Amino acid sequence: MTIDDIWSCMVSRDGAVCTVALAGEIDMSVHEAVLAVLLLEIDASGTDAVRVDLAAVSFLGSAGLRVLVEAKQAAEARACTFVVTGAKGPVRQVLEISELLGLLTEDGPSTSL
Amino acid sequence: MTIDDIWSCMVSRDGAVCTVALAGEIDMSVHEAVLAVLLLEIDASGTDAVRVDLAAVSFLGSAGLRVLVEAKQAAEARACTFVVTGAKGPVRQVLEISELLGLLTEDGPSTSL
Amino acid sequence: MPFDRTSLPPPGSVLLTDWTLAGSHDLRRLRADVADVLAGQRIPAARMLDAVPDKMSTAASELATNALCHGAPPTRVSLRRHAGAFIVDVTDADIHRFPVPVTGPTDGWGLRIVDGLADLTGWYTDEQVKHVWAQFTMPLWPLTA
Amino acid sequence: MPFDRTSLPPPGSVLLTDWTLAGSHDLRRLRADVADVLAGQRIPAARMLDAVPDKMSTAASELATNALCHGAPPTRVSLRRHAGAFIVDVTDADIHRFPVPVTGPTDGWGLRIVDGLADLTGWYTDEQVKHVWAQFTMPLWPLTA
Ligand SMILES: Nc1ncnc2c1ncn2[C@@H]1O[C@H](COP(=O)(O)OP(=O)(O)O)[C@@H](O)[C@H]1O
Ligand SMILES: Nc1ncnc2c1ncn2[C@@H]1O[C@H](COP(=O)(O)OP(=O)(O)O)[C@@H](O)[C@H]1O
Numbered sequence: 319m320t321i322d323d324i325w326s327c328m329v330s331r332d333g334a335v336c337t338v339a340l341a342g343e344i345d346m347s348v349h350e351a352v353l354a355v356l357l358l359e360i361d362a363s364g365t366d367a368v369r370v371d372l373a374a375v376s377f378l379g380s381a382g383l384r385v386l387v388e389a390k391q392a393a394e395a396r397a398c399t400f401v402v403t404g405a406k407g408p409v410r411q412v413l414e415i416s417e418l419l420g421l422l423t424e425d426g427p428s429t430s431l
Numbered sequence: 432m433t434i435d436d437i438w439s440c441m442v443s444r445d446g447a448v449c450t451v452a453l454a455g456e457i458d459m460s461v462h463e464a465v466l467a468v469l470l471l472e473i474d475a476s477g478t479d480a481v482r483v484d485l486a487a488v489s490f491l492g493s494a495g496l497r498v499l500v501e502a503k504q505a506a507e508a509r510a511c512t513f514v515v516t517g518a519k520g521p522v523r524q525v526l527e528i529s530e531l532l533g534l535l536t537e538d539g540p541s542t543s544l
Numbered sequence: 545m546p547f548d549r550t551s552l553p554p555p556g557s558v559l560l561t562d563w564t565l566a567g568s569h570d571l572r573r574l575r576a577d578v579a580d581v582l583a584g585q586r587i588p589a590a591r592m593l594d595a596v597p598d599k600m601s602t603a604a605s606e607l608a609t610n611a612l613c614h615g616a617p618p619t620r621v622s623l624r625r626h627a628g629a630f631i632v633d634v635t636d637a638d639i640h641r642f643p644v645p646v647t648g649p650t651d652g653w654g655l656r657i658v659d660g661l662a663d664l665t666g667w668y669t670d671e672q673v674k675h676v677w678a679q680f681t682m683p684l685w686p687l688t689a
Numbered sequence: 690m691p692f693d694r695t696s697l698p699p700p701g702s703v704l705l706t707d708w709t710l711a712g713s714h715d716l717r718r719l720r721a722d723v724a725d726v727l728a729g730q731r732i733p734a735a736r737m738l739d740a741v742p743d744k745m746s747t748a749a750s751e752l753a754t755n756a757l758c759h760g761a762p763p764t765r766v767s768l769r770r771h772a773g774a775f776i777v778d779v780t781d782a783d784i785h786r787f788p789v790p791v792t793g794p795t796d797g798w799g800l801r802i803v804d805g806l807a808d809l810t811g812w813y814t815d816e817q818v819k820h821v822w823a824q825f826t827m828p829l830w831p832l833t834a
Contacts, residue, residue: 321443322445495753
């Protein structure tokens with residue numbers, strides 16, 4: 319058995335903008351933990367915007383999509399901006415197929431990175 | 432305003448042993464997110480033991496202590512081993528003052544690192 | 545609409561490997577193994593693997609996730625080969641509940657992802673288990689002038 | 690037992706700095722600022738700062754956390770100097786609820802940490818606000834032979 323890095327998140331803040339940088343594989347075995355982190359940052363006092371950086375995410379499945387959509391809905395309900403950045407490769411493809419690229423990212427469906 | 436790294440967690444796995452490496456400052460503004468991550472790893476199918484590595488934690492306050500104690504209790508309730516490692520400096524001092532070093536770590540109260 | 549009625553995969557495919565999953569912590573290993581097995585296959589000269597390993601690894605993970613969440617154990621995944629294509633087939637023991645295309649904002653992403661990635665998808669039941677499958681054709685090399 | 694009855698800090702201390710906290714996201718900055726202000730103080734020749742900045746930064750954070758969680762706004766933190774010691778004093782506007790030592794497995798760590806770190810602790814109310822304070826004495830250099 320080898321040691322596997324499963325996932326990680328790094329939370330940083332620039333004034334009222336909170337960035338959550340996720341890494342690793344976001345599947346159903348970790349989606350609850352990721353959602354919990356995102357919802358708490360969205361609810362945090364002093365937060366106007368949450369950016370989720372997916373640059374280091376190597377797998378994002380349907381459970382990960384659901385997390386992003388639920389976080390987006392929660393953010394909208396409290397007038398917090400929520401945006402996803404850095405998706406590339408298979409992660410970006412999953413966002414494209416699901417037609418969520420426009421909803422979740424700033425670059426929209428027609429821009430390619 | 433500068434960008435502050437607030438906290439981060441990295442979850443890795445070696446067979447049935449899950450390691451959660453925390454970093455940054457664990458205070459009341461992040462304790463719920465940290466607890467959510469720990470409880471989900473404790474409950475994960477295929478996990479027998481959870482190790483929390485505090486080596487990169489620079490501040491651990493009462494909210495952080497509460498998280499560790501609650502996680503320990505949850506782990507015991509499902510026969511999962513829960514152990515804290517790597518505490519040093521002010522973090523270790525807080526564990527010593529609160530007399531939790533023996534309960535939470537393997538080295539116990541009399542060993543100094 | 546895919547997954548909206550039963551359909552069989554093309555007959556005559558050959559089993560390459562299979563896996564039994566105990567829980568969601570096995571998904572990660574499944575994804576890596578699927579990509580590895582595909583990367584080790586001999587590819588016909590006219591075709592290329594291209595993004596098939598990534599796509600099938602995602603599809604296998606999604607179908608197995610559904611079997612774990614909505615079906616009944618055991619969850620078995622097999623990878624099969626059929627001429628210029630590969631098939632991932634996931635079985636679970638619930639023959640009374642089956643894939644239902646859903647289009648909510650938070651639900652139904654699993655089947656939509658598989659449909660978007662695969663060239664052909666379907667499901668059927670036999671007496672013991674339900675099969676949900678997806679087929680991926682290796683692209684042909686573009687003809688050079 | 691500390692914090693179990695009202696007591697005043699030593700009289701005649703001098704205010705160094707104060708902060709007003711809007712919420713828990715200000716705790717981090719408070720901790721850094723407390724340590725910075727202390728590091729910039731002139732220290733009497735016979736004494737050293739030693740671990741006082743770390744300890745006071747933790748104590749200030751704990752007392753402010755309590756004011757935010759259990760007291761009423763505004764939460765104000767002041768750092769005062771008194772001869773060979775520093776005092777952190779946290780006020781909030783709730784003069785009817787006050788520190789209560791608690792010894793459960795999951796609760797009561799805040800006051801226990803402050804008690805463990807500080808040399809003297811206490812609380813009192815005036816007409817507007819409640820004060821909870823902790824005093825830290827700079828250690829004397831050991832006498833050399
Ligand atoms: N293996 C399965 N066994 C039983 N039902 C399934 C299976 N796979 C899918 N389904 C049904 O199809 C629906 C849609 O699946 P999916 O698109 O993966 O979305 P979700 O899992 O978010 O509901 C599920 O809600 C479930 O009712
Ligand atoms: N500033 C305050 N205002 C009102 N009550 C307080 C204040 N500080 C502490 N307390 C009381 O003292 C108790 C113990 O505080 P503490 O040791 O920090 O533990 P905890 O916050 O986990 O309860 C609190 O539960 C609260 O009832």
